[in-house]
Amino acid sequence: MKLSDFDFDLPERLIATRPVVPRSASRLLVATPDQLSDKSVFDLPDLLGAGDLLVLNDTKVIPARLFGHRERDGNVSKIEVTLLSPTPDGTWRALVKPLRKVRDGESITFAAGLEATLLGRDDGQATLAFNLQGQAFDDALAEAGQMPLPPYIAAKRAADAQDKTDYQTVFAKTTGAVAAPTASLHFDQALLERLAANGVEFAHVTLHVGAGTFLPVKVEDVQTHKMHAEWGRVPEAAAAQISAAKTEGRRVIPVGTTALRLIESAATGDGQIGPWQGETDIFIYPGFTFQIADALMTNFHLPKSTLMMLVSALMGQQRVREIYDHAIAHDYRFFSYGDSSLLLP
Known part of the structure; x- marks a missing residue:
């Protein structure tokens, strides 16, 4: 498995340097194994069903x-x-x-x-x-301090006061991250309330996203790459919610790769999870067996990144190429302040 397998050409104009307003106005590419649909994050309540469990990362970014x-x-x-x-x-x-x-x-x-x-x-x-x-x-x-904007934004403009709001989720609670769980930036309070009214449930976990999330992969054989470690916690209440959903056959959908990596780190078996706290350096690439996550909401990622490998593990490498080709052809906005996708394997 080569690093070049996860490369693609991205037009510079598709790299978002500011988020859309309101947050839920971002576009959402819904992908199944055989269908692609152009939607909006605002449509999420119609795309998810009663009993679906969204796993949210409540880490709070510091002005680092x-x-x-x-x-x-x-x-x-x-x-x-x-x-x-x-x-x-x-x-x-x-x-x-x-x-x-x-x-x-x-x-x-x-x-x-x-x-x-x-x-x-x-x-x-x-x-x-x-x-x-x-x-x-x-x-x-x-x-x-200033918000620690990702290198691909910082290279285009300096952080400003607006980023202290824009680069923070509306449910941020536990201080310690130096990068945002960016898929969660699309949620505003009104959207959360509409989802709850439709019977969607929420579990809150914490993974303090580190600057290592932006480090490039430097080895051609990706299986020899060493992941950076990040501190996380799955509290007892969240573990109980996730366990109940898995037992009852309801979908567990992490919002963002950080939430996904954390719940897979805390898995104790297929469909089983317990309270967990510590550092995780879990590396998810094609061939990985998912034990907890049934789907994923995530932004569009950098070429040759570990996050491209993660989504390829979930959807398959060929399908991810098709998803990204569609996103580029239809002018989706990429990276931290960009649009999102709902991946349903």
Whole structure:
């Protein structure tokens, strides 16, 4: 299985740099093994049935991109920091650019009274200790930080105040992600209420999406690729909801690849799942046996990405090529702020 098997040509004009308004106005390509239908996310209540269970990732994106400076011998250097993940001892793993300009033990000063000391570095990543903790840190970060837009958007424009709303789901609750679960960005409160009124149920899980989600696959033999690890939790209530749905023959439909990867990590057998918490580096590619997910709502992904491999595992490589050919031919918008698909294998 080669990396080139998951490549395709994407016109630059189809990369979305802003979401549509309202959120549910995004287009939705509904794909079965033998049919493609052009719909809207607004149509979801008509496409799903009573008893269908949507699994939602309630992670909350932090404004993880910080711009500051370090001063040495009267010389000031601009420093950019992207927070990656907190560590158990209260420090943060981060990307620092340019890392060579900061010595171990030096401080970086940001806005809102926020400062960080570089404790060490490993494999291109830095360990930072901040001068604030808890709510004081959260408040300062909210003021000083910017949303960590994906590289393909950040290359086209800077993040702004609007992204603090746009790049966050309406049900975001548990702080810790540095990237959004983007399929969930299409939901607004009105859509959630219409779905509930039609008998659709919701289970909430948490997977803190890391910056590793944007890392390119560098090996030609995809089976040798090592996935990044992300922290997640399937609470007892969600596990019970999912187990009941599987037992009763109702569909379990994760919204986004993050929710799918998490519930498959927590699976204890075919159709069986229990409460789960920890780091997952599950890698889903063609040949994978799905134990929990019956379908998937997901955006359109980057060529040669692990997410292309995941959807190919669900729908089949040839079918995914047909789905993406249709999406490109019909001007669907791609990536984080783009349109979505409902994949029904």
